[in-house]
Amino acid sequence: MSITERLNQDMKTAMKARDKKTLSVIRMVKASMQNEAIKLGKNELSEEEELTVLSREVKQRKDSLHEFKEAGREDLVEELNQEIEILQVYMPQQLSDQELDQVVQETIQEVGASSKADMGRVMSAVMPKVKGKADGSKVNQLVLKQLS
Incomplete structure (x- = not known):
C-alpha cells in the first residue's frame, strides 16, 4: 500500500473519530504531495517521491521544533511533537x-x-x-x- 493510500485511509478514520489534530496533519501532507505532483507535472507520485515529501515535512517540523525550544515556546513545542509523531507513522523504519x-x-x-x-x-x-x-x-x- 502506498503512502498516499495509507494517508487516505487514515484521513477517513480521523474524520470518523473526530481527531482534528491527525486530520489536520494528514491534510497538510496530502497538500504537499499534491503540490509536488503538480510541480513535477505528474498525476501521481512514485513511492520514492512520496517519501521525499514526507521526509521534507518531518524535517521542517524538526527545524521549527528546535527554534521554538530556543525561544521558550513550550506550547508550540508540544504541538510540533504531536505532529512529528503522527508523521513518523508513515516513515520507514529508521536505521539503528x-x-x-x-x-x-x-x-x-x-x-x-x-x-x-x-x-x-x-x-x-x-x-x-x-x-x-x-x-x-x-x-x-x-x-x-x-x-x-
Missing part, C-alpha cells in the same frame, strides 16, 4: 546507529574516500541509500567522524 555506521563505512570504501575533502562525494553516495531511514545531520556527523 550500528546499521547506519556500517552503511557509511561501506560507502567510504566504495568511494575510496580518505580525508574530509572527500566528504561531499561520500554524502552524495550515502544519502540515496538511507533516504527516509536516517536523519541527514546524523549521517553528516558519522561521515565526518569516519573521515577524521
